[in-house]
Amino acid sequence: MPALKDIATQIRRDIVRMVHGAASGHPGGSLGCTDYFTALFFKVMKHNPNFDMNAKNEDVFILSNGHISPVYYSTLARAGYFDIKELATFRKINSRLQGHPATHEHLPGIRIASGSLGQGMSVAIGAALTKKLNGEPNLVFSLHGDGELNEGQNWEAIMFAAHHKVDNLISTIDYNGQQIDGPTSKVMGLGDLKAKFLAFGWEVIDFEKGNDVEEVAAILEHAKTFVGKGKPIVIIMKTAMGAGVDFMEGTHEWHGIAPNDEQLAKALAQLPETLGDY
Numbered sequence: 001m002p003a004l005k006d007i008a009t010q011i012r013r014d015i016v017r018m019v020h021g022a023a024s025g026h027p028g029g030s031l032g033c034t035d036y037f038t039a040l041f042f043k044v045m046k047h048n049p050n051f052d053m054n055a056k057n058e059d060v061f062i063l064s065n066g067h068i069s070p071v072y073y074s075t076l077a078r079a080g081y082f083d084i085k086e087l088a089t090f091r092k093i094n095s096r097l098q099g100h101p102a103t104h105e106h107l108p109g110i111r112i113a114s115g116s117l118g119q120g121m122s123v124a125i126g127a128a129l130t131k132k133l134n135g136e137p138n139l140v141f142s143l144h145g146d147g148e149l150n151e152g153q154n155w156e157a158i159m160f161a162a163h164h165k166v167d168n169l170i171s172t173i174d175y176n177g178q179q180i181d182g183p184t185s186k187v188m189g190l191g192d193l194k195a196k197f198l199a200f201g202w203e204v205i206d207f208e209k210g211n212d213v214e215e216v217a218a219i220l221e222h223a224k225t226f227v228g229k230g231k232p233i234v235i236i237m238k239t240a241m242g243a244g245v246d247f248m249e250g251t252h253e254w255h256g257i258a259p260n261d262e263q264l265a266k267a268l269a270q271l272p273e274t275l276g277d278y
Contacts, residue, residue, distance in 0.1 A: 022091035051108035064120020118151025147179025162201030210239035
């Protein structure tokens with residue numbers, strides 16, 4: 001297998017090309033979460049590209065902040081779920097690669113439609129409880145945006161998971177401090193996120209290096225050591241929106257706009273082709 005860093009670089013390259021090709025999409029959060037997706041799918045998670053919606057005897061991943069579909073689609077394609085050439089159809093008419101993941105398209109790897117924010121935690125908890133009821137030792141991983149935590153449904157689910165000791169769930173918060181309308185601190189401050197999860201009864205891991213793919217893999221493996229100990233697990237993962245492309249980094253302005261031809265060329269110059277373009 002290629003080095004995780006090389007996989008992450010190619011996925012970032014895919015992201016900017018896909019969004020440019022469609023002239024729409026969400027590159028910022030996708031680039032920021034690339035190292036997480038790479039570590040999870042290529043090192044940490046037990047999964048099968050011969051996709052089965054029931055996920056028996058394999059781990060499950062739930063993407064809650066579905067607008068970062070470019071990184072999800074690229075990761076799935078690069079992991080063998082479908083032909084990488086299909087990435088060229090992103091957001092095109094009749095494509096299976098819709099702007100937000102949709103189950104009715106029957107795209108391998110997609111378990112829930114996640115266009116509406118705030119619902120993924122509830123789904124992930126349901127999947128984790130199903131694993132427990134079926135006597136399966138496998139885990140459920142989920143990813144959530146920090147701005148997405150403005151949705152109240154999350155906090156009901158967070159309370160539920162602790163009460164029911166859903167300790168086969170490892171949730172990660174993409175803590176980049178940005179959302180579509182600006183910095184999260186200005187839109188609706190999250191306060192002390194670690195203290196909140198602790199107060200709700202979760203095992204909390206603070207993680208500063210969300211854009212170092214090897215470190216992400218290590219922290220996910222560390223999170224596994226808390227499985228089965230009576231508490232759901234959350235990683236509060238610091239990332240930079242737009243990571244990997246210097247002019248996109250650290251600003252909400254690239255949350256949901258596509259690069260033009262000149263910007264694409266500039267981005268690709270920073271992201272050398274490592275695995276072959278689609």
